[in-house]
Amino acid sequence: MIKNWLKIAFINYKKNWLSTIINLFGLTIGLTGFMLILMHWNDEESFEKWNPKKDDIVYFQTYHKPENNYGNNISVPMAKRAKEVIPGIEDFVLFNGSGIGLKMTTKVKTVFQKDGMTASDSFFKFFPFKLVSGSYKDALKGESVIVLSTDAAKNLFGKTNVAGESVKFDNKNYVVTAVYELPKENSQIKPEFIIKPEQMKDDEKWWGNFNYACFFMLKPGTDPDVVRQKLLKDVFEYRAKLESKETGVTVQQYLDLYGPTDSVLTPLDKIKLHAKASWFGPPDFKTLLILFTLSVLIVILSAINFINLKTAQASQRAKEIGVRKAIGSTKSSLVLQFLLETFLICMASYLLSLALTELLLPSFNKFYDKQMVMNDWHIYFYSFVMVIMVTLISGLIPATYLANFKAIETLKGNFARSKHGVWLRNGILTLQLIISSFFIIGGLIVNQQVKYMMNKDLGYNGKQIMMINFSENNPKPWLKYERLKTEMRKIKGVTDISYGEAVPGSGRYSSSNMDYKDKSIQGQHGSMDFNYLKFINAKLKTGRWLDPNLSSDTINNALVNEAFVRKFGWKDEDALKKEIKPGFDSIKYKIVGVVKDFNIFNPRSSVDPIIFFHYRETGWKRFNVYNIQLKIDPNDIDGTVKRLKTYWQNNVEQGYPFDYYFLDQKFAKTFEKYQKQQTLFTILNAMVLMVALLGLFALSSLMIEQKLKDVAIRKTIGASDGTLILGLTKQFLWITFTAVVISIPISYYLINEWLKDFAYRIDMPVWPFIFSLVVLLLLTFCVVSIKAYQATKVNLVKYLKYE
Numbered sequence: 001m002i003k004n005w006l007k008i009a010f011i012n013y014k015k016n017w018l019s020t021i022i023n024l025f026g027l028t029i030g031l032t033g034f035m036l037i038l039m040h041w042n043d044e045e046s047f048e049k050w051n052p053k054k055d056d057i058v059y060f061q062t063y064h065k066p067e068n069n070y071g072n073n074i075s076v077p078m079a080k081r082a083k084e085v086i087p088g089i090e091d092f093v094l095f096n097g098s099g100i101g102l103k104m105t106t107k108v109k110t111v112f113q114k115d116g117m118t119a120s121d122s123f124f125k126f127f128p129f130k131l132v133s134g135s136y137k138d139a140l141k142g143e144s145v146i147v148l149s150t151d152a153a154k155n156l157f158g159k160t161n162v163a164g165e166s167v168k169f170d171n172k173n174y175v176v177t178a179v180y181e182l183p184k185e186n187s188q189i190k191p192e193f194i195i196k197p198e199q200m201k202d203d204e205k206w207w208g209n210f211n212y213a214c215f216f217m218l219k220p221g222t223d224p225d226v227v228r229q230k231l232l233k234d235v236f237e238y239r240a241k242l243e244s245k246e247t248g249v250t251v252q253q254y255l256d257l258y259g260p261t262d263s264v265l266t267p268l269d270k271i272k273l274h275a276k277a278s279w280f281g282p283p284d285f286k287t288l289l290i291l292f293t294l295s296v297l298i299v300i301l302s303a304i305n306f307i308n309l310k311t312a313q314a315s316q317r318a319k320e321i322g323v324r325k326a327i328g329s330t331k332s333s334l335v336l337q338f339l340l341e342t343f344l345i346c347m348a349s350y351l352l353s354l355a356l357t358e359l360l361l362p363s364f365n366k367f368y369d370k371q372m373v374m375n376d377w378h379i380y381f382y383s384f385v386m387v388i389m390v391t392l393i394s395g396l397i398p399a400t401y402l403a404n405f406k407a408i409e410t411l412k413g414n415f416a417r418s419k420h421g422v423w424l425r426n427g428i429l430t431l432q433l434i435i436s437s438f439f440i441i442g443g444l445i446v447n448q449q450v451k452y453m454m455n456k457d458l459g460y461n462g463k464q465i466m467m468i469n470f471s472e473n474n475p476k477p478w479l480k481y482e483r484l485k486t487e488m489r490k491i492k493g494v495t496d497i498s499y500g501e502a503v504p505g506s507g508r509y510s511s512s513n514m515d516y517k518d519k520s521i522q523g524q525h526g527s528m529d530f531n532y533l534k535f536i537n538a539k540l541k542t543g544r545w546l547d548p549n550l551s552s553d554t555i556n557n558a559l560v561n562e563a564f565v566r567k568f569g570w571k572d573e574d575a576l577k578k579e580i581k582p583g584f585d586s587i588k589y590k591i592v593g594v595v596k597d598f599n600i601f602n603p604r605s606s607v608d609p610i611i612f613f614h615y616r617e618t619g620w621k622r623f624n625v626y627n628i629q630l631k632i633d634p635n636d637i638d639g640t641v642k643r644l645k646t647y648w649q650n651n652v653e654q655g656y657p658f659d660y661y662f663l664d665q666k667f668a669k670t671f672e673k674y675q676k677q678q679t680l681f682t683i684l685n686a687m688v689l690m691v692a693l694l695g696l697f698a699l700s701s702l703m704i705e706q707k708l709k710d711v712a713i714r715k716t717i718g719a720s721d722g723t724l725i726l727g728l729t730k731q732f733l734w735i736t737f738t739a740v741v742i743s744i745p746i747s748y749y750l751i752n753e754w755l756k757d758f759a760y761r762i763d764m765p766v767w768p769f770i771f772s773l774v775v776l777l778l779l780t781f782c783v784v785s786i787k788a789y790q791a792t793k794v795n796l797v798k799y800l801k802y803e
Helices: 002-015 017-045 076-085 150-157 224-247 251-258 268-274 285-312 314-326 331-368 377-403 407-412 420-455 477-488 551-555 562-568 619-624 634-652 663-705 708-716 721-755 767-792 796-800
Strands: 057-064 069-071 089-105 110-119 130-134 145-149 166-169 172-181 193-195 213-218 262-267 465-469 494-498 511-516 519-528 540-543 557-561 579-582 589-595 610-614 627-632 660-662
Touching: 017 268, 017 285, 017 331, 017 377, 017 663, 057 268, 076 089, 076 213, 076 224, 110 150, 130 150, 145 150, 150 172, 213 224, 224 251, 224 262, 262 268, 268 285, 285 331, 285 377, 285 420, 285 663, 331 377, 331 663, 420 663, 420 721, 420 767, 465 634, 465 663, 477 494, 477 619, 477 627, 477 634, 519 562, 519 619, 551 557, 557 562, 562 589, 562 610, 589 610, 627 634, 660 663, 663 767, 721 767
Parallel strands: 110 193, 145 172, 519 610, 557 589
Antiparallel strands: 057 069, 057 213, 057 262, 089 110, 089 166, 089 213, 130 172, 145 193, 166 172, 465 627, 465 660, 494 627, 511 519, 511 579, 540 589, 557 610, 579 589
């Protein structure tokens, strides 16, 4: 029986070779996209899975209700109190630096070691890396200890057994207490060396020093939500009670002003994708979910092609089914036969998609900067499950439809009078075109949004501005900057020099509460040199710039941006001469000017309130001067960069890398993520249209073939070719029109939800919806009219000789 079924299947494949190829091609493309996106998702979800303690470790994030935003910082006293008063918390570990680079000297050599991290004592209790040398006990206790990875140990000493050896940096000797091997599995936490954070003070005056990221280890069986509630009551409110006494406000007012008002605890192995905010990189689960959904839609489109083509082929199989039923075949055996035919195509597509995925994987890895390989059984299992689902969905519907033909009717040739098959095909074709319309509309709007962000006036000009980061620690970095400012002006090609703390594209963030009378907002610090805002071509909206010749401007005068003014609810003119007290300083700053907003982070984010003031007289701010910025002659950029590099490495920071970038290029990198989304959406869009149009062509071919006798009769009685073509295509054009109309509200809602994530977004344009309608109607007409035109050239004698 199986042998007979296979013989019939291959006869039908050969007879309907066009639809067979289209089904194979469409499903292969769909499954390939599904597997690639599934591998990407699986890779993202695999971060931190190596950690045996992952189920007990949660990542702490804060929520500030008035601002409706999430943070990922905590102070030392808050973390310590949480451990002391909340029974479910066993321990905590704090970080306040990652990606650190230091010039280190050993008895062997001096090298610049990158990718270090600062962490508190309990680090190895949370992250049990394989120990190679030394001991984890007290490894991070004390002021002058360092722990190295095997790679760092080899880099510094040429070997790994170096526990007890000495390393010198920042004019201080550090003892290597342990050497560890980093996990080969995916992890966001892979430090090459670890040192203890400086000044981890826990006395009460440091309650507001939110400079640390925190992991809590929970005792087995502890409910994280219970811990979260206790954090609110026993830590946040406790701190508010202490601080509110000094500020003269109620506990609730203090929480609303200074926060945090709530917290989120995310399991360790979920932070890569699902954290609300992360020290280790921005989570982006929504984009991944969108891509995965789109890849599934392509597979669904392929399944739709199966259903449509199989039901359209009913006329070719009807008499076969009638004969087989007449000689005793049951409905279940017919269904199984048609399922087998579908399964064979699906399996062939599956095998082809495995080969195509392997072929495309290197390019996909390069696109996402990954090293994925097809060695995970989940990929094969879930993709095979998808094949089974496609087989059942796309095989069962037409199989049931065909098996329900009545034997007596099909043998008489009356099966075609049933309209059920027509409604089924038309309904499924409509669904396919709805999906296609959504992809066209979505693709156009995604392109518009990305172009809008890339072309948006950022409020500054970073062209030819080079920023050089200070790598070497200096006890008085502001003096280093001032010396270099004088000396580097002499270098040919340097036209201007300045310093700014809030640098576009740098990713650095320093903020505090900004108080005016009884109102407070959270705002960024923008310590700078006097000329910085003019240096980057920021625009003054009202008031004046800071002037180094005015003594008050060097002490307590400041500028703010438009976002700062809006946050306080003022008008620009009202802001002038108001006195603001930043939480980091006892000085009250008088506002003398308002500058137009310019974007620091990326065009998706809104501009934060920023206060700009001179760095030198601001107490501790001068100790945080971390860069020097130079404007370069555009006629000799390469030559100037070479001269600056030579000068820097010979006279400024010997042994350190020349760490520089151009502001406009650095900020442009914030677009990469959205450009990748745009590229993927465009590729998926092309795949969807290709699969849908091929399916439409095959379906129209089969349906028009069924009408060739009607065409011959109408042509005999004088119908013109144009009239015949229009008559054959009219049904498909109406289906397309209906599909686009249905897709418009669906597309509008889904795309508007995506646009809500952007602080700077386009207004929903009308033209993509109109364009989608016009394009799909034109494509439908072109695809269907090809076959319709061929139908007008039928041999009249062939179709009329029996009439």
